[in-house]
Amino acid sequence: MTADARPEADPEARGLRLVAVLLGLTVVSGLIDAVSYLGLGHVFTANMTGNVVVLGFAAVGAPGFSIPHTATSLACFLAGALLGGRVAVRYREVSRRTWARVTLAAEAVLVGASAAVAFAAPGATGTVYALIALTAFAMGLRNATVRKLGVPDLTTTVLTMTLTGLASDSRAGGGTGHRSPRRTASVLAMLAGATIGAWLVVHRDLGTPLLIAAVAAGVLAAVTSGRE
Structure with missing residues (x-):
């Protein structure tokens, strides 16, 4: 077997x-945060930086914010991240591809369950908490996985450091700008997801963007490799 043939044979x-x-x-993160912030009472379930700030707003009684909603999101996100850490211990030394597929498939199931709840009981008292819990847990699981995969400049949920790097490492900032395309693509991806998600929440319902997010996660789980 030649050296050129080996990568094709590598699962x-x-x-x-x-x-x-x-x-x-x-x-997908943009879609989910559009649902959570616009449709679930000004709470984030993917962006925990924003959630900590929102918790501060809620703590002083700012209108439109809820301590129980935000605390539920934070707790479920942390539980998902804890599970994500355990999954990483189980799979990362065996197969990166399998590891990524398992966690993304779990995310698809959790977000799909949230879509089912949103369609089945849109006005029920427990629906808001169910959607917060399911999506926050899914995002915690995914974030733990993405962090341990360690692909530079692609956190999938937080853009502060991405934007910082985009500016500070650019040629205008004295750097080489060699990762600017990846960073720019990440910003545009989040913007696209948030825009689509917001339109669907405002003009349709909460279930549709969640269903799209679940299908997207499932497709990505099926096709992902272990290579950067």
């Missing part, structure tokens, strides 16, 4: 590279 190399998959997941 880790089969499928869509992780960079493309993580950009797709960034779009």
